[in-house]
Amino acid sequence: MSALAHAPTGSGQPASPPPAARSGRHRLLPYLLLLPGAAWLFLFFVVPLVQLAAASLYDPSGSLSTGYTLTWAVGNYPTALQAYWPQFGRSFLFAGIALVLALLMGYPLAYAIAQKAGRWKNLLLVCVIAPMFTSFLVRTLAWKTILSDNGWLVGLLRDVHLLGPDGRLLATPIAVVLGLTYNFLPFLVLPLYASLERLDHRLLEAASDLYASPLRTFRRVTLPLSMPGLIAGTLLFFIPATGDYINAELLGTPNEYMIGNVIDSAFLVRLDYPQGAALSFLLMSAILAVVFGYLRRAGTEEVL
Amino acid sequence: MARDTPAGDLRLANLTKTFGAFTAVDSLNLTIPQGSFFALLGASGCGKTTTLRMVAGLERPTSGQVLLGDRDIARLRPHKRPVNTVFQSYALFPHLDIFENVAFGPRRRGIRAVDEQVRQMLSLVQLDGYGRRRPAQLSGGQQQRVALARALINQPQVLLLDEPLGALDLKLRRQMQIELKRIQTEVGITFVHVTHDQEEAMTMADTVAVMNAGRIEQLGPPAEIYEFPATAFVANFLGQSNLIAGDVFGRSGSDLLVTAHGARFSVPAGRSRTDHGPVFVGVRPEKLHLADTAVQVPAGRQHLEGTVTDASYVGVSTQYLLRTGWGSELSVFVANSGAQQRFAVGDRAVAYWDPRHAFLLGRRADEEDRTIPVLDEPIGASS
Numbered sequence: 001m002s003a004l005a006h007a008p009t010g011s012g013q014p015a016s017p018p019p020a021a022r023s024g025r026h027r028l029l030p031y032l033l034l035l036p037g038a039a040w041l042f043l044f045f046v047v048p049l050v051q052l053a054a055a056s057l058y059d060p061s062g063s064l065s066t067g068y069t070l071t072w073a074v075g076n077y078p079t080a081l082q083a084y085w086p087q088f089g090r091s092f093l094f095a096g097i098a099l100v101l102a103l104l105m106g107y108p109l110a111y112a113i114a115q116k117a118g119r120w121k122n123l124l125l126v127c128v129i130a131p132m133f134t135s136f137l138v139r140t141l142a143w144k145t146i147l148s149d150n151g152w153l154v155g156l157l158r159d160v161h162l163l164g165p166d167g168r169l170l171a172t173p174i175a176v177v178l179g180l181t182y183n184f185l186p187f188l189v190l191p192l193y194a195s196l197e198r199l200d201h202r203l204l205e206a207a208s209d210l211y212a213s214p215l216r217t218f219r220r221v222t223l224p225l226s227m228p229g230l231i232a233g234t235l236l237f238f239i240p241a242t243g244d245y246i247n248a249e250l251l252g253t254p255n256e257y258m259i260g261n262v263i264d265s266a267f268l269v270r271l272d273y274p275q276g277a278a279l280s281f282l283l284m285s286a287i288l289a290v291v292f293g294y295l296r297r298a299g300t301e302e303v304l
Numbered sequence: 305m306a307r308d309t310p311a312g313d314l315r316l317a318n319l320t321k322t323f324g325a326f327t328a329v330d331s332l333n334l335t336i337p338q339g340s341f342f343a344l345l346g347a348s349g350c351g352k353t354t355t356l357r358m359v360a361g362l363e364r365p366t367s368g369q370v371l372l373g374d375r376d377i378a379r380l381r382p383h384k385r386p387v388n389t390v391f392q393s394y395a396l397f398p399h400l401d402i403f404e405n406v407a408f409g410p411r412r413r414g415i416r417a418v419d420e421q422v423r424q425m426l427s428l429v430q431l432d433g434y435g436r437r438r439p440a441q442l443s444g445g446q447q448q449r450v451a452l453a454r455a456l457i458n459q460p461q462v463l464l465l466d467e468p469l470g471a472l473d474l475k476l477r478r479q480m481q482i483e484l485k486r487i488q489t490e491v492g493i494t495f496v497h498v499t500h501d502q503e504e505a506m507t508m509a510d511t512v513a514v515m516n517a518g519r520i521e522q523l524g525p526p527a528e529i530y531e532f533p534a535t536a537f538v539a540n541f542l543g544q545s546n547l548i549a550g551d552v553f554g555r556s557g558s559d560l561l562v563t564a565h566g567a568r569f570s571v572p573a574g575r576s577r578t579d580h581g582p583v584f585v586g587v588r589p590e591k592l593h594l595a596d597t598a599v600q601v602p603a604g605r606q607h608l609e610g611t612v613t614d615a616s617y618v619g620v621s622t623q624y625l626l627r628t629g630w631g632s633e634l635s636v637f638v639a640n641s642g643a644q645q646r647f648a649v650g651d652r653a654v655a656y657w658d659p660r661h662a663f664l665l666g667r668r669a670d671e672e673d674r675t676i677p678v679l680d681e682p683i684g685a686s687s
Contacts, residue, residue, distance in 0.1 A: 205362050206395035208382040210409040210454065220408075224399045 056277035064271050076278040084262050084279060088286070091258040094173065094248075095241040098180035099188075102237055105181075106188040110229075111222075113189075114196035125193070128186050140179055140250045147175050147251065176256045179247035187236035195229025196222075231298050239287055259283055312373025313338050314359070314462050314494060319368035319378075321354050328354040330518035331368065336462075336496060336511075341488050343497045343509035347541070351518040352498045356464050359496065360389045372461055383412070388455035389464040392471070394447045396439035402426070402450055403435035409458040425453040428487065445476045452484075456491060465497040469504060481507045502542045506530065514538045530588075532663050534577060536674060539586050539665065546592070546634045547584040547674040549667060555579070560664060565630040569606050569662070576664035584665040584674070589635040591661040594624065594647060595654045607656035610634065612647045622646065626655050632673040 054070055060079070062068040081088070113124045131139055146153055147169040154170075157163040169175050199222060207217040223230075245260030254261075259279060266276030314336040321329040329351040336342045344352040357363035359370055361382030370378040377385050388409070396405050406425055407418045415421075426432055429449035439447055448468060455463055468484075469477045485508045488495045499505050505512045506526035513523040514537070522534040530542055539545035550564025559570040562585055569585050576583075593605075601607045613633060614625035617640075624636040624647060636655055638644050647653050 200393075200395070202391060202393055202395040203397060205382070206389070206391060206397070207408070209360055209362070209387075209389045210458070211383045211412040212408075213381075213383055213412075216412060220412075221397060221399075227399075 052277045052280060055273050056281050058274040058277075060272075060274050062274070064273075068273065073274065076274045077282065080275050080278040081282060083275075084259065087257055087259045087262050088282070090256070091242050091260070091283075092286070092290070094177050094180060094256075094258060095238055095244075098177050098184070098241055099234060099238050101177070101181045102185050102188050103234070106185055106192060106233070107230075110189050110192035111196050114193050115199065115201070128189050128193075132186060136183060136246060137250075139183065140246050143175070143179050143182065144170065144250055147178070170251060171253045171256075173252070173256050175251040176248050176258075179251045180241045180244060183244075183247065184237045184241045187240070188233040191232040191236060192226060192229040195226040195232075199225055227298065231295070234294075235291060239291070242287055243283060312371075312375075312461075314496070315369075315371040316355070316359075317369040317371060319355065319358060319370065320366045321351075321358060321363060322366045327518050329358070329365075332518075332520065334513065334520065334523075336494060338461075338494055339492050340511060341485070341495045341497065341509045343499060343505035343512045344515055345499060345502055345505040345512050345542070346515035347500055350515045352500075352515050353466060355515075356389075356466055356496065356498045359462065360387055360464050361385050362389075386461040387464060388458050388460040388462075389466060390448075390451045390455050390468045392467040394439075394451040394471075396447055396450055396454070398439055401436050401438055402431065402442070405439065405450055406435075406454045406457055408454060413458075421457055425457045428456070428490070429453045429483075444471055445480065448472060448480065449483075452487070456487070456493070459491075460493060462494045462496060465495060467499055468497070469499075469501075477504070484508060506542070512542075514541060516541075532575060533586070533665070536584055536586075536665055536667070536671075539584075539663075540674060544589055544635060545586045545674075546589060547586050547665070548632070549582070549671060549673050550585055551582055552578075552580050552664075559659070562664070565628070565632075567608065570659050571662045571664040572660055575660070575662065578664065578666040582667040582669045582671070584667045584671075586663045586665055587657050587661060589623070590621075590637040590639075591657050592634065592636040592655045593657065594626075594636055594638060594644075595656060596645070596652075598654050601654060601656040604658070605656040606659055606662075607654050608634065609652070609654050612649050612651045612653055615647060615649055624653075626653060 055068070056076055057070055057072050057074065058068040058076075059071040059073055060076055109128075113121055113128070117124050145151060148154070149168050149170060154163065154168060157169075158165060158167060163169075169178075203221055203225070204217055207221045208214070212220060242258075243260050245258060245264050248256050248258045248261050249264075260283075263276050263279045263283070266272045266279060316332050316334040319329055319332040319334075320327070332351075332355060344355060346352045354363055358365050358378070361377070361380060361384075365378050368378065369376045372386065377387075397408065400408070403422055403426075406422045410418045410421060422435070423432075426435060429452055431446060431449055431453070434442070434446070434450075439450065442450065448471075451468070465484075469480050472480060481504060484495075484497075488508075497505070497509060509526060511524065512526050512529055514521045514529065516537050522529055522538045526542075529538060533539035533542065533545070536545075536547055539547060548564050548569075550562040550569070552560055553563050554561040555573070556570065558573050560573050560576050560579055562569045562571060562583060564585060571585060573579065595601055595607075598607060598609065608626075608628055610626040610628045612624055613627045614623075616623045619640070621637045621639050624638065626634045626636055628634060634655055
């Protein structure tokens with residue numbers, strides 16, 4: 001969002017001539033460059049969004065066969081929320097737990113690749129990205145095999161008594177959270193890596209020279225300096241993870257369904273467009289609220 | 305932790321650091337008296353920065369000791385050492401403002417009320433009122449002073465300076481040299497200053513150690529090293545020298561007699577590093593004077609004849625190159641005091657000097673004259 005907002009004014013270098021001295025063509029150029037992207041966004045984001053907003057206010061008694069009328073039925077929203085608040089809560093809970101797990105794995109991983117990997121850096125980066133070469137769906141199906149009741153993982157966990165003799169992983173909340181963690185991990189690791197890679201090693205030396213223990217150096221220098229990547233990474237992880245429905249669909253049962261599954265079925269199975277649209281908007285505003293709340297707390301000017 | 309314990313001399317004992325097969329620092333022995341301004345001078349790659357980093361704790365010695373008073377700190381982690389560093393790149397924390405940068409050390413040591421101390425430090429380095437700015441908003445010279453304040457506020461027993469003025473332009477560098485010297489005198493902390501700039505070392509330090517290939521070639525007050533260098537390396541690293549290859553053939557009273565390229569010279573035995581075998585007769589360019597003919601050379605001086613091959617007017621002096629009969633070129637600096645005659649390229653001239661200004665160094669038998677500065681080594685006042 002910041003890139004878009006700054007693009008036209010991005011000429012603030014001291015070397016550039018004052019704006020008054022520029023010709024009209026030069027002043028228009030940034031906007032001309034924006035045009036294709038803006039047109040694309042308008043046609044395929046703004047227009048459908050308005051359409052979706054309208055659909056969320058259709059008369060709920062309509063159907064595909066009888067047709068819908070726009071009756072400004074604001075009541076669609078409380079109705080939808082009342083019916084599906086558990087799935088809403090579950091979406092944020094699962095995505096939140098998955099985010100914590102991904103942070104615990106992803107931060108050390110990104111740090112190691114950026115600062116310690118040396119000549120293995122590129123290879124390790126490829127390893128992080130490599131799963132993306134296969135489809136999201138196929139990878140999640142593979143997890144189905146890994147977590148299956150007859151799989152080696154469940155067998156191992158039963159042997160060490162972390163799981164009861166009848167315990168299982170597949171079709172439990174654990175499976176869904178693990179799937180989310182795995183599928184969105186690269187989105188967290190890559191921006192974090194980019195931030196940590198720029199971290200000047202000499203600043204860490206300076207901190208230790210100034211009486212900061214390794215832990216304090218991390219807390220006072222490494223962490224604040226990796227904040228932009230951390231924020232970008234958590235958002236790129238959390239937003240799609242919250243709206244995801246594949247993991248719950250393939251690795252869980254209806255008891256693990258998230259809001260994405262409900263929207264999916266509203267549009268494609270139950271053909272209840274007003275409700276699907278209303279749920280979509282509720283999800284969008286909930287995510288926006290969480291993101292803005294988070295950015296205000298994290299308080300970095302670079303992202304907002 | 306710095307103030308309470310009495311500081312002591314900083315001693316390096318057999319300090320060695322090897323990287324694989326490369327020996328960066330070769331069993332270094334060095335005592336740096338408490339409260340002195342000490343300069344480690346050397347070309348890049350001579351081991352001076354590695355030495356500094358071992359004192360700071362940023363590099364682990366292969367063997368040897370780093371003693372502060374009687375305490376060996378060689379194996380302490382950097383944050384446990386009463387030593388602070390001003391880094392070459394300054395390494396200011398970009399996410400903190402100037403105030404927080406300076407307060408970083410005291411805060412990590414659990415001091416809460418830092419405001420007054422930070423204010424004092426910023427005023428010591430003449431940056432009052434800059435506390436709320438970010439490092440990126442400051443000029444190079446100002447950043448350098450923040451780095452200094454950030455280190456000094458901790459009142460370390462030893463302050464390490466790693467080429468602290470390297471990134472500044474010449475004028476600012478001069479100013480900061482004087483400033484650093486003033487601050488050192490004011491706070492009385494031991495300063496260990498690493499630099500490749502011989503002028504910087506001589507301007508500021510009480511004691512200079514010239515390092516080469518992991519070893520110290522000579523150590524002493526700047527004037528002493530300059531006037532009577534111990535090795536050919538020092539003679540040409542600290543300033544510039546004309547070194548004429550010759551051999552000792554005898555002694556006359558308190559003088560050693562040398563023959564070089566068919567000419568005979570004498571050097572006082574007290575200014576000789578050896579008394580036999582192959583030697584270099586060394587004379588600094590500014591100790592050489594020029595005359596038209598040998599007749600004009602005052603009594604008691606020694607002289608060489610040659611042809612002027614280059615004359616560079618540099619304001620305070622004119623720098624001549626004089627080609628001798630055997631093909632070497634002597635460097636001669638003549639002060640532009642108005643009294644001296646000017647020479648043009650192609651003129652015949654006689655260079656003469658007082659034997660008490662010459663010095664005698666040992667030479668390997670295969671070494672030739674060294675009269676023109678080697679290009680990759682920093683030279684005299686021109687740097």
